[in-house]
Amino acid sequence: MDETVQGRESVAIELRMLSKLLATYNKHPGRWVVESEIDENGLLKGRAIDTPEGYLGERREKGIARVASLKRRVASVNDVPNRCRIDELLDSVAETLKEDGPIDDERLSNLAGRLRKAAEAAVDEHQPADPASSGEQIECHVTLQQMAAIVSKSKRTLERLRDNEKLPAPAVKGGEGKADEWIWSEVRPILKREYSRTLPKVFPADRFAR
Numbered sequence: 001m002d003e004t005v006q007g008r009e010s011v012a013i014e015l016r017m018l019s020k021l022l023a024t025y026n027k028h029p030g031r032w033v034v035e036s037e038i039d040e041n042g043l044l045k046g047r048a049i050d051t052p053e054g055y056l057g058e059r060r061e062k063g064i065a066r067v068a069s070l071k072r073r074v075a076s077v078n079d080v081p082n083r084c085r086i087d088e089l090l091d092s093v094a095e096t097l098k099e100d101g102p103i104d105d106e107r108l109s110n111l112a113g114r115l116r117k118a119a120e121a122a123v124d125e126h127q128p129a130d131p132a133s134s135g136e137q138i139e140c141h142v143t144l145q146q147m148a149a150i151v152s153k154s155k156r157t158l159e160r161l162r163d164n165e166k167l168p169a170p171a172v173k174g175g176e177g178k179a180d181e182w183i184w185s186e187v188r189p190i191l192k193r194e195y196s197r198t199l200p201k202v203f204p205a206d207r208f209a210r
Contacts, residue, residue: 005123007077012119014070015086018093019115021066022108025059060097067094074122082121084140084203089118140203141172141181150203151195166190 067090074080074087093111096103148158161167167187170180184203192199 008080008123011070011074011077011080011086012122014066014073015115015119015122018063018066018070019112019119021059021063022093022115023112025063025103025108026056026105056102063097064094067097080122081124082118086118086122089114140184142184142187142203143179143181145179146203147182147187147191150199151191151197153195161190161194166194 071087071090074083074090080086089111093115096107096111144158144162145155148155167182167190171183171186172181174180185201188199188201188203191197
C-alpha cells in the first residue's frame with residue numbers, strides 16, 4: 001500500500017471514530033465514580049467525578065480535540081479526495097460541540113451519518129462526501145497565501161490586489177493569528193483575468209499551504 005493510500009485510509013478511520021463518538025455522545029455508561037480524599041481536618045470527603053454533566057463535558061472536550069486532530073491529519077495527507085467538503089463538515093461538527101447546553105440526538109445522528117459518508121469519500125474520489133444533508137454545494141475557502149501560490153506570485157502582490165479593492169470582501173475574517181479566507185469560486189475569475197492563468201474549478205487544497 002503506497003503512502004497516499006495509507007494516508008487516505010488513516011483519515012477514513014479517524015472519521016469513522018469521530019462518527020462513533022457522536023453516535024454515542026449522549027449515552028452515559030451508567031457508572032458513577034467517587035473520588036475520596038482526606039481534608040485538612042482529617043475527615044474523609046468525596047465527590048462524584050462522573051456525573052451526567054461531567055461525563056458530557058468530558059465527551060465534548062474529547063470530541064473537539066478529535067476534530068482538531070483530524071483537521072491536521074486531513075491537511076497533512078496528499079491528495080485526499082473531497083478535502084474541502086470534509087473540512088467544512090469538520091468545522092460544522094466543531095461548532096456544534098462548542099454550543100452551550102445539551103445537543104439533541106437527531107442532530108448528533110445526522111452529523112454521525114455525514115461523517116460515515118465522508119469516510120467513504122476520503123478514500124474514493126468517485127464517492128461524494130455529501131456533508132450537507134440538503135445537498136447544497138460546499139465551497140472551498142482560500143487564503144491570500146494560497147491564491148499567491150497558485151498564480152505563482154508573492155503574497156505581497158496579492159495583498160496589493162486586495163488593498164486596491166480588486167478582491168471581494170473575505171467570506172471569513174481572520175484575526176488572532178488566523179488569515180482571512182475568500183470563496184474560491186468568487187476569486188478564481190479575478191485571478192484568471194489579472195494574471196492570465198488557467199485555474200482549476202475546484203481548488204487543490206492539498207497542494208498549497210494555508
